[in-house]
Amino acid sequence: MTDDNQPSPLSIHDMTVAYQRRPVLWDVDYEAPSGKLVAIIGPNGAGKSTLIKAALGLVPRASGEIAFFGKPYHEMRSRIGYVPQRTSVDWDFPIDALGVVAMGLYRKIGWFQPVSRKYRQQALAALERVGLAEFASRQISQLSGGQQQRVFLARALVQNADLYLMDEPFAGVDAATERAIVELLRELRSAGKTALVVHHDLQTVAEYFDEVLLLNMRRIASGPVEQVFTAENLRRTYGGKLALLDQVGHRMSGK
Amino acid sequence: MIAEFLQLLSGWQGLDTWIAITGALAAMACALPGTWLLLRRQSLLGDALSHAVLPGIVVAFLGMNWLEQSDRGASEVVRGSVNEVVAQSVTGDLARVARRQTVLFVGAAISGIVAALLTELIQRWGRLERSAALGVVFTSMFALGLLLIRLFASRAHIDADCVLYGNLETTAFDTLAGTGIPRGAIVNAAMLLMNGLLVLVFFKELRLATFDAELAESQGLRAGWVSLALMTVTAATVVAAFESVGAILVIAMLIVPAATARLLTNRLSLLLVLAPLIAAVGAVLGHVGALTLPSMICSRIGLRGIDDASTAGMMAVTTGVLFLFAVIANPQQGLVRGLFDQLRLQVRIAREDLLGRLYRREELERVPDMRRELPRTWAAWIARRRLLRKGLIQSGTLRDELTDAGRRLAQDIVRSHRLWESYMARHFDLPGEQLHATAERVEHFLDPALQAKLAEELNQPSIDPHGKSIPPVVE
Numbered sequence: 001m002t003d004d005n006q007p008s009p010l011s012i013h014d015m016t017v018a019y020q021r022r023p024v025l026w027d028v029d030y031e032a033p034s035g036k037l038v039a040i041i042g043p044n045g046a047g048k049s050t051l052i053k054a055a056l057g058l059v060p061r062a063s064g065e066i067a068f069f070g071k072p073y074h075e076m077r078s079r080i081g082y083v084p085q086r087t088s089v090d091w092d093f094p095i096d097a098l099g100v101v102a103m104g105l106y107r108k109i110g111w112f113q114p115v116s117r118k119y120r121q122q123a124l125a126a127l128e129r130v131g132l133a134e135f136a137s138r139q140i141s142q143l144s145g146g147q148q149q150r151v152f153l154a155r156a157l158v159q160n161a162d163l164y165l166m167d168e169p170f171a172g173v174d175a176a177t178e179r180a181i182v183e184l185l186r187e188l189r190s191a192g193k194t195a196l197v198v199h200h201d202l203q204t205v206a207e208y209f210d211e212v213l214l215l216n217m218r219r220i221a222s223g224p225v226e227q228v229f230t231a232e233n234l235r236r237t238y239g240g241k242l243a244l245l246d247q248v249g250h251r252m253s254g255k
Numbered sequence: 256m257i258a259e260f261l262q263l264l265s266g267w268q269g270l271d272t273w274i275a276i277t278g279a280l281a282a283m284a285c286a287l288p289g290t291w292l293l294l295r296r297q298s299l300l301g302d303a304l305s306h307a308v309l310p311g312i313v314v315a316f317l318g319m320n321w322l323e324q325s326d327r328g329a330s331e332v333v334r335g336s337v338n339e340v341v342a343q344s345v346t347g348d349l350a351r352v353a354r355r356q357t358v359l360f361v362g363a364a365i366s367g368i369v370a371a372l373l374t375e376l377i378q379r380w381g382r383l384e385r386s387a388a389l390g391v392v393f394t395s396m397f398a399l400g401l402l403l404i405r406l407f408a409s410r411a412h413i414d415a416d417c418v419l420y421g422n423l424e425t426t427a428f429d430t431l432a433g434t435g436i437p438r439g440a441i442v443n444a445a446m447l448l449m450n451g452l453l454v455l456v457f458f459k460e461l462r463l464a465t466f467d468a469e470l471a472e473s474q475g476l477r478a479g480w481v482s483l484a485l486m487t488v489t490a491a492t493v494v495a496a497f498e499s500v501g502a503i504l505v506i507a508m509l510i511v512p513a514a515t516a517r518l519l520t521n522r523l524s525l526l527l528v529l530a531p532l533i534a535a536v537g538a539v540l541g542h543v544g545a546l547t548l549p550s551m552i553c554s555r556i557g558l559r560g561i562d563d564a565s566t567a568g569m570m571a572v573t574t575g576v577l578f579l580f581a582v583i584a585n586p587q588q589g590l591v592r593g594l595f596d597q598l599r600l601q602v603r604i605a606r607e608d609l610l611g612r613l614y615r616r617e618e619l620e621r622v623p624d625m626r627r628e629l630p631r632t633w634a635a636w637i638a639r640r641r642l643l644r645k646g647l648i649q650s651g652t653l654r655d656e657l658t659d660a661g662r663r664l665a666q667d668i669v670r671s672h673r674l675w676e677s678y679m680a681r682h683f684d685l686p687g688e689q690l691h692a693t694a695e696r697v698e699h700f701l702d703p704a705l706q707a708k709l710a711e712e713l714n715q716p717s718i719d720p721h722g723k724s725i726p727p728v729v730e
Contacts, residue, residue, distance in 0.1 A: 056473050074475065082473045089467045093294060094523045103463050107474040112456055139521045155470075 007070030008032050009163040009194040010055060015064030017047070017054040023062065024050050026218045032163070033211055035192050037185050039199040039225075042215035043238050048198045049085065051215065052165045056082060068163065077107065081161035085168050086149050091140050097151050098123050098136040104155040126158035127151070129187075131180055146177030153184060164188065164195040171200065182208055205229060256551070263547040273427040273437050275542040278570050280443035281496035282508040282534035287450040288489040289509035290530045293517065294465050295482070299386070301509040303393035304486065305493040305502060307370035308363035309400025312494060315362025317407055319355060348431050352438050356495060363494040364487065370396055371486075397502075421501025421567040439499035446495040447531075453488060454527055461485070462523060500567045507571035508534050511578050518581040518589075537577050541570025598634075604699050605630075605638035607668050611698070613648065613657050614665035618723075666726045667706075672698040673719035673726075674709045680720040681713070687721055 010032040017025040025047040032038060040048045053059045055066050057073055068076040081104070101123040102115050109119055127133050130150040140148060149169055156164055169181055185195055185208065196213070199205065205212060205225060212229050214220040214237045221233045292301045370392050378388040426439035454461065460481060464471045468478035489509070496505050516529035545566040583590045630636040639655070642648045647661035657665055675694040679685060685693075701709070710716070710728075719725050 053469075058469055058472055077473070077475055080473075082470065084467065084469045088469060090294075090296065093466045094517070094521045094526055095462070095466065099462075099523075100466070103467065103470060106459055106463055106476075109459075111460060111476070113459075115459065141521075 006034060007067065009034055009069055010165075010196065011067045011070075012051075012055060013065045013067075015051075015054060015066065016062040017050050017059060018062045019059075024217065025054065025215075028064070028215075028219045030213060030219055030222060032194060032196060034194055035189060036194060036210040037189050037208065038194070038196045038211040038213055039205050039209040040196060040213045040215060041199055041202070041205065041237065042220075046216040046237075048215055049167050052082070052167055052196070052198065056080075056165065078159070079162045081156035081159045081164045083152050083156045083164065083166040083169055086145065086152060086171065088167075091143075091148060093140065096137045096139055097127060097132060097143065097147075097154075100140055100151050101126050101154045101158055104158040108159075123154075123158055126154040129157055130154045130184065144174070146173040149173050150177055150180060153181065157184070162193050164193065164197075166195060166197045168198045168200065170197075170204075202234070259551060260547050263550060264543065266546065270427050271542065271546065273440060274423050274566060275539045277426060277437055277440040277443060277499055278423055278504070278542060278566065279535040279538035280440055280447055281500045282504070282512065282538040282570065282574070283531035284443050284446040284450055284492050285496055285505060285508035286512040286530040286534035287447075287454055287527065288485060288492055290513040290516070290527055291461060291465060291485055292489065293510060293513040294523075295485075298510045298514075299389070300486075301489055301493075302506050303370070303389050304367060304489055305497070305505045305509065306393040306397035308366050308490055308493060308497075309397050309502075310403055311362035311364070311366025311369075312359055312497065313362075313400050313403040313407075315359050317403075318362075319358050345431060345434060349441070352431070352442060356442055359498075360491050360494050363490050366396065367486070367490045419502050421497070421499055421504060423499055423501075423566045426499045437499075442495045443499065446492050450488060450492060457481075458524075458527075500570070504567040504571050507574055508537075511571075511574045512537065515574070515578040515581045518578075518585045518587070521587075533577055534574065537574030538570045540577075541573040542566050544573055545569035601634040602637050602641070605632065605634040606642055607699055608695075609635065609638055609642065609655075610647070610657070610661060610665035611668045611672065613655060614662065614669050617657065617662075663729045667729045668698055670726045670728070671701040671706055673723060674706060674713065674716070675701065676719050676721070677713050677716050677725070678709055690720060 008031045010030070012028055012030040015025065015028045016023055024045075028051065040051065042048050050059060054061050055073075057066075066073060068080055073080070098120065102119060104126075105115070105119045105122060109115060124133060124136055127136055130153050132147060132150055132154065135143065135147060140151065143151065153166075153169060156166070170178055173181070185197070188195055189210075197209070199209070206229060209225055211222070211224050213222040214228065214233055216237050220237045221228045289298075289301060292298055373392045373396075374385070374388045377383060377391060378385055381388065383391070423439075427437050429439065430437050431441060460471075460476055463474075464476060464478040464481035468482075471478040471481070493505050493509075496508070500508075512530045512534035513526070515533050516526050520526050520529060545568075548569070581589070584592075586592060630639050639648070642661065643650060643655075646658055647664060648655045649658055650656075672694045675697045676690045679690050679693060683690075706728075717725055
């Protein structure tokens with residue numbers, strides 16, 4: 001998929017992730033294609049979010065190597081944008097939409113430096129791209145779920161990254177937001193960027209995405225939608241967990 | 256009563272000023288880390304921490320006392336006079352205060368860490384949820400601290416009362432050599448200054464780590480370290496405030512001013528200014544209250560000889576009252592505002608109901624009732640008065656009648672009502688009476704846009720399910 005001169009945006013080699021010694025992802029090997037929209041698909045508890053978080057070092061890995069554009073994550077932070085699940089933060093926090101978006105720039109601004117006018121302008125521009133410019137000074141608690149999700153997207157956009165990792169951006173959003181997100185994803189792709197998106201709705205996979213990564217505690221299959229997104233592969237992904245894998249995992253956790 | 260209050264207050268002395276200042280400084284210093292704890296939804300962690308550090312403080316205090324005593328013994332032998340020891344230079348005394356605080360802080364930090372580890376272990380081994388583990392640890396450690404105080408009370412000048420309520424009144428006497436400024440005030444002012452600077456410098460980082468720890472981590476800011484630093488600062492602040500104002504006020508000042516300020520503003524920067532301000536106001540008012548209220552209240556209920564109360568306790572109470580006031584009167588979602596909104600809605604509904612009734616009666620074109628309909632509720636009474644004043648209805652000889660302006664408004668309300676009935680009839684299988692009851696509630700909430708949408712979806716109907724005509728749109 002990727003030639004040798006241009007390393008993959010994200011390559012995962014033999015990664016195992018465990019929560020309290022119980023593996024939730026087993027020996028995952030994956031190379032993300034450059035400039036494509038990739039859906040990460042699998043049932044609940046399949047380890048989709050965990051894959052992203054472990055790649056970013058937010059949860060510890062039991063083993064395996066991760067490279068972003070051929071380098072370790074801490075050297076590539078500025079090229080990677082992360083959109084966490086909307087429910088992962090407290091939306092009653094006293095901050096306005098612009099303030100949240102500006103958080104995406106904190107690293108560029110530099111630690112212990114105040115957010116200057118120039119960066120506020122950038123944040124506003126990002127809000128405009130997701131169609132929320134008029135909500136810039138609105139408290140985030142007063143935004144609808146879809147608007148909150150778009151604020152999160154704007155926060156990733158403002159980083160101007162080359163690889164975006166998005167955790168269920170389509171969860172619980174209205175139709176208008178869903179369209180806005182799809183539009184945005186296509187914009188990113190035409191700008192040559194890559195997005196890995198945890199996605200739930202199987203109906204829209206073929207319409208929204210170029211490639212899929214099917215997960216269920218292990219990598220089931222990955223590749224272009226038309227080749228990999230088959231009934232057979234879906235059956236293997238959703239046809240229940242491998243009983244033995246689950247049992248062994250249980251043993252390893254010592255419970 | 257005011258005269259009595261002023262007379263009691265006229266007893267205010269320089270000492271009282273220092274008590275109020277010391278209390279205010281301690282409260283302000285606590286309010287800053289308290290605000291971040293509140294935003295992290297860890298309010299009780301500050302509470303737990305301020306309890307759990309007690310045994311460490313006691314041990315450090317005992318150790319220090321022991322050291323100081325041997326120091327003093329030595330110097331007495333050499334100089335032979337206690338006075339010379341007291342008459343040290345200001346800087347020497349400041350250094351002593353700083354050393355003392357450092358030792359106390361180290362003691363507190365150690366027990367804070369022990370508490371954190373114990374909580375973790377109990378949670379894991381006892382399979383308890385976190386708050387239960389925390390509850391077990393901090394109460395036990397606090398009790399251990401009190402026990403230690405009891406055991407060694409004779410050797411050191413600390414007692415359990417002082418720990419709980421503080422000794423603000425006497426800290427004012429404990430001044431820095433040669434200046435007249437209480438040491439407590441200096442220690443707490445230093446904490447306030449430090450906390451203020453930390454918040455200013457690390458504002459962005461604290462905000463990011465508090466709001467979204469994952470994003471912080473992914474950007475390379477270690478959220479875990481930020482939260483550890485916050486805990487450490489909280490512990491240091493608590494220790495500084497503990498001695499002068501006691502455990503109760505420390506806990507109150509960590510959270511109550513922040514919670515009060517949170518009700519008043521949605522802006523984080525303002526929140527961080529308001530919280531210490533509220534803490535200071537609470538502290539000063541608290542001391543005023545401690546001087547005046549007990550004697551004013553007790554003399555009225557026949558108790559004599561009580562003319563003072565614990566200042567720290569009163570400061571906590573006052574801050575609590577400020578909070579209550581904010582709950583009732585805050586402009587965003589206060590009780591007063593809510594009540595007012597509800598009353599306005601009730602009057603509006605009564606007004607629209609009256610208009611609707613008059614419209615329907617005109618429609619019937621029968622001989623009007625001989626009696627004027629009397630308002631049955633106070634809302635209906637106010638509604639009728641307002642309609643009369645605005646010239647939307649007029650008081651005829653026998654009954655109220657719609658004016659032209661009133662008829663236009665009434666027509667709009669009846670149109671909403673009947674459109675909604677039609678809509679319900681299409682989508683719900685309900686008896687006519689129920690349709691009417693629902694429409695009676697909904698009609699008050701249909702704005703022109705919604706009304707137009709409804710009509711469009713129903714293909715501009717002209718007859719409602721009861722066979723009555725739906726009036727056209729008001730021009």
